[in-house]
Amino acid sequence: MDVIEAIKLRKSIRGFKPAPVSKEALSRILDTAVRSPSTMNMQPWEFTVIAGEVLEKVRRANVEMLEAGLPPNPDVPYPDTAGIYRERRVSLGIHLFELMGITREDKAKRMEWRKRGYRFFDAPAAIIISIDRSLDVPTAMFDIGTVTQTIALTALNYDLGTCIHYQGARYPDVLRKLAGIPESKRIIICISIGYPDPEFPANKVQSEREPYQNITTWCGI
Numbered sequence: 001m002d003v004i005e006a007i008k009l010r011k012s013i014r015g016f017k018p019a020p021v022s023k024e025a026l027s028r029i030l031d032t033a034v035r036s037p038s039t040m041n042m043q044p045w046e047f048t049v050i051a052g053e054v055l056e057k058v059r060r061a062n063v064e065m066l067e068a069g070l071p072p073n074p075d076v077p078y079p080d081t082a083g084i085y086r087e088r089r090v091s092l093g094i095h096l097f098e099l100m101g102i103t104r105e106d107k108a109k110r111m112e113w114r115k116r117g118y119r120f121f122d123a124p125a126a127i128i129i130s131i132d133r134s135l136d137v138p139t140a141m142f143d144i145g146t147v148t149q150t151i152a153l154t155a156l157n158y159d160l161g162t163c164i165h166y167q168g169a170r171y172p173d174v175l176r177k178l179a180g181i182p183e184s185k186r187i188i189i190c191i192s193i194g195y196p197d198p199e200f201p202a203n204k205v206q207s208e209r210e211p212y213q214n215i216t217t218w219c220g221i
């Protein structure tokens with residue numbers, strides 16, 4: 001697949017067909033993704049691939065924690081947003097809720113949608129990316145960004161869709177316990193992966209972008 005086509009085609013998939021993803025396809029994706037650039041070639045990424053009964057257990061445990069009202073304690077907390085950044089976030093939420101038929105007042109449906117993220121969007125498989133706790137977080141986060149995007153793009157080559165998400169790692173101890181990720185690792189991000197369900201309403205979302213002209217300064221050209 002042409003690289004520009006892949007970049008333009010990639011979008012977050014939040015509804016998947018139940019068909020499993022083969023270990024071979026996942027291996028090929030990771031084999032390609034490790035070619036991603038990293039700071040001084042440190043390659044801070046470590047992958048835990050979960051599927052089947054393990055993923056089912058993770059889904060159940062995450063939802064139980066959420067329903068019990070336990071405060072999330074992610075390994076890398078992300079700050080609240082304000083101004084234009086908040087506006088973009090809210091705009092995405094409005095668009096997703098419209099497609100899913102969720103109104104502002106419908107607390108039950110809003111909660112159900114939230115749970116979906118904690119359930120890894122019911123994907124048949126997920127890739128959890130972690131880093132060693134000895135590493136500097138801002139530097140490693142940059143590198144995790146490069147490998148994450150490469151995984152998402154490479155997946156398209158196998159007709160697979162992805163959703164990169166923090167939600168699945170909001171209760172990192174669930175993943176540590178059920179997927180055997182040691183305490184010495186910081187869990188950074190989850191990637192749900194599977195065959196996109198074209199009928200799932202939220203998959204129709206086309207997230208907006210600021211035109212590059214508005215955010216680019218040209219100097220000497």
Ligand SMILES: Cc1cc2nc3c(=O)[nH]c(=O)nc-3n(C[C@H](O)[C@H](O)[C@H](O)COP(=O)(O)O)c2cc1C
Nearest residue numbers: 010011012013092117163164165166167168189207
């Ligand atoms: C680091 C990161 C964390 C994200 N976390 C979530 C998440 O927790 N839940 C979710 O639904 N989407 C999450 N997303 C997906 C973004 O909402 C999505 O990439 C953005 O809206 C742009 O849409 P697109 O991926 O369809 O182009 C995350 C994306 C990134 C890069």
